[in-house]
Amino acid sequence: MNDEIVQLYKEFDKNDLSFFFEKLIKFISKYDKVFRNYVFENSLNVVKKFKEYEFYMGTTDDNLEGLASFYAKEMVGASEKEICGNVIHMVWDIATFMTEELCPSCQDSYLKIVSSTDQKTIYKSCDNCLITIKNDEFIERPEEMIPATKKQVNIIMEK
Structure with a gap:
């Protein structure tokens, strides 16, 4: 799980937020049982159905490229709980x-x-x-x- 999320963050491309967003959603679905331990069930069920075209992507003033780079380092030794929280927050930062x-x-x-x-x-x-x-x-x-x-x-x- 750690290696996979680290690699995902390393591949972040600010010019292709849609692709990155879809990969995050697939990651959440793949590790559904783990996410269920740390994320509210209703939120998780809805987030797993998100499609990039439903949102105005990347409208926040967050430095998403900087966040992805930082998270790639932080997730190396992160716990499952930290990874789940981090991924949900990244989805939030991109889609809100x-x-x-x-x-x-x-x-x-x-x-x-x-x-x-x-x-x-x-x-x-x-x-x-x-x-x-x-x-x-x-x-x-x-x-x-x-x-x-x-x-x-x-x-x-x-x-």
Whole structure:
């Protein structure tokens, strides 16, 4: 598992995020039993069905190339739990749509558009201070959230 994820990160190409994203999803599916030990079941079930064309890929201000390079080194001796968390976070970083709206709470990061796992509720959320907004109101952060799809992003951006 370690060697495989390290190799995957070493092959990262910022010009082909779609291919890399699909490889991450296949990795998650391949090690489904391991991921089930560390990732919420509803989130995992939805993430495993993700298709790259459903998302605006790479819209965050994260240095994905730098992250992949860093993770390639970090995952060499990582535990299964660390690998699972890391891969899920990388999927999040690639697929989550970042707005140009500054967080009203911390003023230090832009809000991201995310979804409930049943994909019925759309939120704006800050990765920095963890505030979550639903219908322009601050709410308690749901335990499970996933990146919003293009369709969901379009809905919330039209408001």
